[in-house]
Amino acid sequence: MKAEELFDVRGLATIVTGGASGIGLACAEVMAANEARVTLMDRNSIELEKAVGRLTADGLDVRGEVVDVTDRVRLNLAFDAAATAYGRIDVVFVNAGIGGGPGFLTAQGVRNPDAAFENISDERWNTAVAGNLSSVFWSIQAAVRHMKPHKSGRIIVTTSIAALKTESGVGTPYMPVKAGAAHLVKQAALELAGYGILVNAIAPGPFLTNISGGKMFEPAVRSYHERVVPMKRLAQPDEIKGLALFLASPASSYITGTQIVIDGGATLGSAD
Template sequence: MRADALFDVRGLATIVTGAASGIGLACAEVMAANGARVTLMDRNANELENAVGRLTSDGMDVRGEVVDVTDRAGLNLAFDAAARVHGRMDVVFANAGVGGGAGFLTVKGERNPDGAFENISDQRWDDAVANNLSSMFWSIQAAVRHMKPQGGGRIIVTTSIAAIKAESVVGTPYMPVKAGAAHLVKQAALELARYGILVNAIAPGPFLTNISGRKMFDPDVRGYHERVVPMKRLGTTDEMMGLALFLASPASKYITGTQIVIDGGATLGSAD
């Protein structure tokens, strides 16, 4: 089979949440650049307008919906609107999420009281659950309501390597919510395979994005990841595009319930 047929996403009605920046924007861009019709969703109206404007001026078929994925009613309305405009819902990237905040260690290896277990506020815990877990549940639900009657679809959830391994420099609430999202993917995949709905996860390691107030660009944070990641660098968002396209395309049509790690080897351990 030819590569252009294996990776053919032309015309696919696609939604990407958290699409104004970083990994979500890369997913939206690679889909639209290859002929999909894409609705970009984000709570940041200005950045969303910029992203939609840039892709539109490059000739891509995209539109935007300002929505906060922690607002379940708003999320359902935005998904319904996208389905109305596109006429179907083939691919949903449930990607929007927020960073973990302070870990119990700084990147210099010192104890950080802000990240200590006993100091984590209810607000931080609730934010992590709402943005990184409940939002994924609601996004999958909203997608299924459209995909089941139409006879299939693809759902791709952005988790994290924090779903697999504990971390010292990332806030504690981030681990269980990402692990929860990863397990949710398996459960959804089990139930929905019968209906032709494939559900998979992308688990990134450290990527250079705007997450957590652009902390990945901080020289100390960046330097830490460059030391501990076996490939000695962070990922760039264009390096997410191949995996995003793979999971949305015929190339992956017998894959469901899996979580694909993309991390420069970070989950393997440290090396020289």
């Protein structure tokens, strides 16, 4: 089998949540560049318009839906609109998510009382659950409703290496909600395998994106990752593209319920 057949995603009706920036935008780009039909969903209407405009100008088949994925009613309507536009939904990247905010240690290793366990507000906790777990649950539900009648589909959830390990520099609620999303992927995969729907997770390490209001670009945060990550650098968003294409294409036809780590070795331990 030729590589172009193994990775053939031509014509696949695809949704990417959080598609206006970073990892989601890169997933949308690689799918569209390989002739999938892609709906980018994002709550940031300005960035969404820019992304859709740029990709359309490149001759790619993309459309946008402004939607906050924590609004279940609006989310379902956006999925319905994409399904109406394409006649079906083949691939969904459940990617929208928010950063964890400050951890109990700063990048310089100083304790941050605002982020200490006992000081985490219910608001922060609930925001993390809504933005990184409930939204994943609702997005998978919406995807399944459209995929089950066709007995096929791919669902790819962006989790995080925070689902697998603890972090001192990331707000505490982020770890359990990402671990919850990772386990939800397995449970969904178990139930949906019989319907030809494959569900997997991508667990990124540090990527240079706009997450947490651009925190990854802060010199102290950046140099912390450049010190401890075994590959001594953060990833560029484009580096997600190979894995995204793999999980959406025939190349991964017998893979379900897995979480694939893409982290420059960060889960191996600190190389400082």
